Amino acid sequence: MTTLAEAIGQTLADDGVRHAFGVVANGNVLAVAGLTRHGISYLSARHEGGAVGMADAYYRTTDEVAVCTVGAGQGLRNAATGLADAVKHRSGVLLLCGDVPGTGPRRIDVDQDGFLDSLGVPVVRLTDLATARTDILRALRLARTEQRPVALCLPQDLVTVQVTERTPADRLSRRPRRMAADPAGTAAALEALDAARRPLILGGLGAWRSGAALPLTELGDLLGALLTTSAMAAGLFAGNPWSLGVCGGFAAARAAELISRADVVLAFGASLDHWTLADGGLLAPNAVLVQVDTWPAPTTDRVDIHVTGDAAEAAAALLDGVRARPLPRHTWREEVTDRIGHLHWDPEPSQRHPRATGPTRAS
Template identity: 55%
Template structure:
């Protein structure tokens, strides 16, 4: 016999859960003791929303489920934004929280299943002692097999209840990949037979299905170029035929080449407005084929749609191409020189830096010149996101942790850096934030410093909500609502134990080289006072269009 809190911790540890993040309160402090007592590593966060973002980022970098644990009531409601981001992104995480007693709600309780269901995320509840461990195992299994966060509510009167018996076993799940019917790909194959300029676009679904290798093989066979969505950055890293990121972040020369494609086959990509750059990227006559599992994938611009797993479909398409004996395209050979010069690093610009403020392009390009290639880039949301997306490529999609993309949030960057650093301590964590998001999520900077993780924090500080200033200022917005006085981020970071400097010019980056030479100890914080007048290309295109 063992109390439920202890049995839950032991069960999850036995099933391979290694890390948890949380904030303790009366509803979960004993549950957390059960986790740590079973050997699960626990990082105390400063806010429940931060703990949720940490578990989210951990999954993005490792593919493994981590735990976020909160108390009941406000402990759970505090994770709403981060839980929604994780749900929309599709991050496997297990939220373990306290809950109202089994007999019903008290005055300070809420209907937690209804609250979580509005996000929506699956909710399970340990209703009685006989099934509590079965429910725990089911919750973990659901988070793993569906790659989404699952909330496990444990009533307060159940936490110390005694349970007996062994925890149920999770048996390996049968493959959920539906075999591709060759006939479903006939229209795509016909389009390939007619295409002179094919391009393969890979999204996050392609990465998750393990399609990278077969997509490269398919591209080599048909003579296609490659591109990725932002979330699949790095999938084709190292290929001379990769145009980098497809969409609003595409470099101008890369975008021009994309615009000359007459067939784009998208694997595991949602094809939202940003990816298609608001219909400004593709030639009007180009055929756009979408191969994805998502139910809501179809949009008007899609010419051909196939419901299939990206990896299975790519392999079936490769076999069909070989069976038909289709000749490869030669267009990429004709464009070899142009492709080699298509990246952002080959784009010139007039440096707008002054004695007191640095151009964000110059800043980020300079960092790219000294940082190791093996890195995890964590992005918060905001106007600044184009600069690290331009100049800081990542080695594979798990190294791109864009915490604000799915739900258009800001404020999760510091917490995301904690989860990424815990998940992949072998790679340098580079966290990029705007000043607005940095102040919103500031408590988790203390957590990042406290964990001792090797991390470089770059704050693009324009003392404003830059997106809103540039987007809505010309439309008559009162900019006093979006602009602020200067913040001494370096002073704040030093007070929390980080090494920190204020960066106003390139010469101020000397500390980065020194820190790298010392082995990247702890957290280095760069408070970068950037020129506010430099507008990201994706935003200027939005404003113009």
């Protein structure tokens, strides 16, 4: 038989987790030993906030979930800033933390559910030894498929208790399937492109994570569209002569002027927060804004058409649709060739959106 601490390390290692970052405390020391015993590399941090930052950065650079492990109570509270940042950036992080014993709270304990809920972090608690391995994988599935931090809470009085579940009831794929673009949303986007004369493609962090640069570039060439990115996806179209650079408060003045002339904006994997849209002052009031994202609903009321799906999958679907119709290739690129050729970084915010004077942070 295997203890719960050992089962955590074995189950995560078997399902492809390779790295963990953390601060050892009374509530997680045996779990850390279980991780390392099963081949998961562990890097110690000096502060819990730094440990979450490491796991967050690991996900952003590799697109793989890493473990961040901290103790209960004070250890978990120290992770607040890093967790909030990981939530905002939709980073898959599995937070393995100590938890209140089943016998009741101690002096050091806090309302961990309320604390994590306030940060937008869902909780999976390991209280049933008959489903422990399945619950561990359920937490990992949430972090992978929903691209968010998920807390796996380990009650201290169960750490050394033996689990009765030998194998998980639901073995997960290490790589979740990409979400296909919904047909209704794709059709609506194609209808909008039928009437477009100055299309613009905006790539966000979701587009970068899905590897959508190539299909988005092909779509732009087919439509004759200009290209731009959110701040978090800067460089997605690096070297492309039709790229306007970053969209938002730090957009170059000439780029902002061109962005404001777009009549259809296709946003792929971008949250479209007020930094990206410059508090609503960047796009033309009559521009049709199409948001492509894995979230089931638009992230802002400004969105006119919402397409649910992975950025690369949706770009491929739109490519097929454009080729099948076919839509006319627009002449906007030829009209603005001279302006794009003289684009440069402008440290002053564009006068077209004077409210956008703060730092630009978008996804």
